[in-house]
Amino acid sequence: MLEQLLKVNNGILTKEQLTNQVVSYDELGRAEQNIDIKQFNDRLYYVDGYYDHDYLLQLSHPDLVFSRDTAVKYHWLSNQLPYELYVTLPTTYKKTVQSDYSKVNMMYEDLESADIELIETQEGNFVQVTSLERTLYDMMQDKSCPMDIMKEIIWNYHQAPNINKERFIHYFGQWYHLEDSKEAQKLLQQHVSYIDTSFKSWKQVTRLV
Incomplete structure (x- = not known):
């Protein structure tokens, strides 16, 4: 069952999906040994080789929008910027954003829907990015x-x-x-x-x- 779920979800599973499908922690533990499942955070698991950092971060923080230098990369406006992670979050957002990057530049602003668009990652998933003009x-x-x-x-x-x-x-x-x-x-x-x-x-x- 677990391998089927991972195949359907492009190698990524949420804690809610595991709970809804009644996947036991024993089964998850066996899968971690057999098919190299890794834990991104307390809510997300992924199969090694399917790793899509930005998409996993988006799943962890649905209101997050990639912006500034990160948005420049997504829009192919420049490839010269030293890569740091830039994200914009609503002004009322309280959760901590944890990332593999040593530094996460967080800005707080209530963006309009027209400020945001969906862009496909290299791994084939979609994340929220500030629009071309907003970037x-x-x-x-x-x-x-x-x-x-x-x-x-x-x-x-x-x-x-x-x-x-x-x-x-x-x-x-x-x-x-x-x-x-x-x-x-x-x-x-x-x-x-x-x-x-x-x-x-x-x-x-x-x-x-």
């Missing part, structure tokens, strides 16, 4: 991001096939009722004044509004 906006607010990486992020955003013009306007102009690209560019420069505005893709990006 761009967050990184533009982060003045610790090196200039060359920020330029790469802007360039790759411009090349992305799934740009959402309405969300771009929402983040960079809608609040101010901007009417033309000059005003939009001025606002963008206020947000990212540390970026060299001579970068050749800059005007291409601002034309989106």
